[in-house]
Amino acid sequence: MKKGGGRASIHDVASRAGVSAATVSKFLHGVQTIKPANVARIKVAINELDYRLDPLAADLRRSRRNIIGFIVPDLESEFFGALASRLEILAEEQGYSLSIASSHESEERELKLVERMNDWRVAGTILAPVRSERGLGAERMKEVGMDGVFVDRVQSDARYDTIGVDNARASAAVCRAFCDLGHRHVLLLGLGEVSRNVRLRINGFRDEAARICPDMRVDAIMGDGGVEDLRAKLGKCLDSGRPTAVYSLFQKGTHIALSEFRRRGIRCPEDISLIGFDDADWMQVTYPSVSAVAQPVEKLADSAFELLMERLNADKPVARMHLEDCRLVLRESISAVPDGRDVGKEKAT
Incomplete structure (x- = not known):
């Protein structure tokens, strides 16, 4: 630092070393024709002043931004x-x-x-x-x-x-997984439909359900008022007309779903299955381990x-x-309806 505080400049280094600013600039750019005595003084000055090259200023002089x-x-x-x-x-x-x-x-x-x-x-x-x-x-x-x-x-x-990522295709894979296991009432969980990703995930699931499983009831809860609004709406849904499966459209929603299941003593996957969009380390170590759409x-x-x-x-x-493309990773949180068989093994589709 220069005397009085502030960042030391190339001129401060030159003054301390007793050389010109041009000589210091040559040293900083690796020019080999500088006198050894001047090189030694410049090095001492740089160390004493804790001089650091200003990358923004240097890039502007070179017309390059880094x-x-x-x-x-x-x-x-x-x-x-x-x-x-x-x-x-x-x-x-x-x-x-x-x-x-x-x-x-x-x-x-x-x-x-x-x-x-x-x-x-x-x-x-x-x-x-x-x-x-x-x-x-x-x-x-x-x-x-x-x-x-x-x-x-x-x-x-x-x-x-x-x-x-191909959100619609990923959600179609989730729909097929639920359909194959006999689920006919699935709840989609999100924070709001303003995001294009959310819309694509909802439409991808519903379109696939209409194509391969027309008797599947697909409901959606959107927490337009934020996370706590979503939690309250999910709680009401779980207390009446409970679905057999939940598909959370975002990672925090998956955590909310699990916590609300446990708050009510709802067993997962025996009573309700769960798949979340976006994988995370905690989903693999919690019990049950959570099935997820893994983004690359x-x-x-x-x-x-x-x-x-x-x-x-x-x-x-x-x-x-x-x-x-995403991967659908099936873990312990999803099982068949109505007998609640545990998937048990983790697999990717």
């Missing part, structure tokens, strides 16, 4: 946390730094974060939108001409690459980063839509 933005709806989510972790590794391997921010499921905050990334002059932004590719953050990225890729909760866009997080991150790099290096990139 920061990539990543905006997600919820960093408490295991899915988005894993996605961020993988993207950080990929970015650093290519000489970039990843700036991660959470919109906290707010489109207004998402908009502000995009503007912040633009102020920071990021090379590009990977956006997991609150709503869809037509949300506030996505529209702002288009307005400012920011390079980027949309991931999750998206389908297709005329300007940006979109990366997601690493593939999603790899595809998003690869497409962003192509976009940054292409003059006129063509927008592409990329969908990855």
Whole structure:
């Protein structure tokens, strides 16, 4: 630190070493023609001042930006946390730094974060939108001409690459699993239909039920007022006209379902079966272990980063839509109706 506090500059180093700022710059860029005595003094000055190169300023001088933005709806989510972790590794391997921010499921905050990334002059932004590719953050990225890729909760866009999973196909697989085991009354559990992913999961399940199991009753509870609203609605449903199976459309909903089962002494899977969308470590170690739709997080991150790099290096990139398949992993939380046979073994379909 320079005298009086604050970050030491290249001029502070030059003054301490008794050389010009140009000489210090040459040293920092590996020029070998500097006198050995000057090199020694520069090294001492750097150590004494704890000088660190300002990467943003350096990149601006080279007309290169090395920061990539990543905006997600919820960093408490295991899915988005894993996605961020993988993207950080990929970015650093290519000489970039990843700036991660959470919109906290707010489109207004998402908009502000995009503007912040633009102020920071990021090379590009990977956006997991609150709503869809037509949300506030996505529209702002288009307005400012920011390079980027949309991931999750998206389908297709005329300007940006979109990366997601085949939600409808995954939910159709869940429907077939319930149907094969004799379930004819299934409850879908979600936080609201504003998300494209939620709509696709609901429609995928219902369309498959109409196709292969027309006598299946499919109800849906949407917690429009948040998690506690969803918990209250689920409780009322379980206390009257109980379904034989629950399909939770998001991970927190799966946890709520299990807790409400136990609160009422409802056995899973003997009395009711459960499958949740989005797998997590806790689902594999709880009892019963929970059946889940597992998203290919690493593939999603790899595809998003690869497409962003192509976009940054292409003059006129063509927008592409990329969908990855999920896996349905069946564990102890699902069994047949009405005898309650335990599936017992974990398998993937």
